Amino acid sequence: MSQAQNSAHRLPEPVAQVDASGLKCPLPILRAKKALATLQSGDVLKVVTTDPHAERDFQAFCNQTGNALLAQHAQGDQIWHYLRRR
Template sequence: MVVDADLELDARGLRCPLPILRTKKALATLHSGQRLRVLTTDPGSMKDFSAFARQSGNVLEVAHEVGEGEYEFVLVRR
């Protein structure tokens, strides 16, 4: 699946809570409706990004494993 993103964040190799903290910081640079694509390798990311989207009000448009141990998320800034 290819999704156009306005900004990409490579958080591979980082452990919780760093992927979420960096995502929050990156989203703050975007305007409402813009997309952020994030790549992670933290196995807890699936739960973390789902919870983050619910709590922050941003839309989690894509959340899936793209390869063994690598995850992709696309969030739409609220």
Template sequence: MQADKELDTSGLNCPLPILKAKKALAELNSGQLLKVIATDPSSSRDFQAFARQTGHELVAQESQGDKLVHWLRRR
């Protein structure tokens, strides 16, 4: 997948990855893709809830070593 914007929130704990992703999504156009890199283990659950509550699409979640990668498509 090719991200329109990438956000690295490594080292940040909840709620900062979500807050930074929310701001980054606001800068994208509808349908564009945001890649969020996180190290907070609870970020997987947090991004699932965020997508449900905001209507953005959680396209995929991947584990890459100690990092979690979340792909969100702006609604």
């Protein structure tokens, strides 16, 4: 996990969630981008993925878009990504 990883009891509180389980790149990123567009600046989005490459994909997405990657947390076969809209 990346430096953005947090412990489970300190994860950010999302205002919206996208379940991208079972989807491969680029679909989780596209769904997250669409959901972020509906949020206010500063709102947190949780994205649930099962694609092992999604961790790096979301790191790159946030670096490119300026949205903050607050945490990435492995939960079973899922990875939870917490993004704050810029």
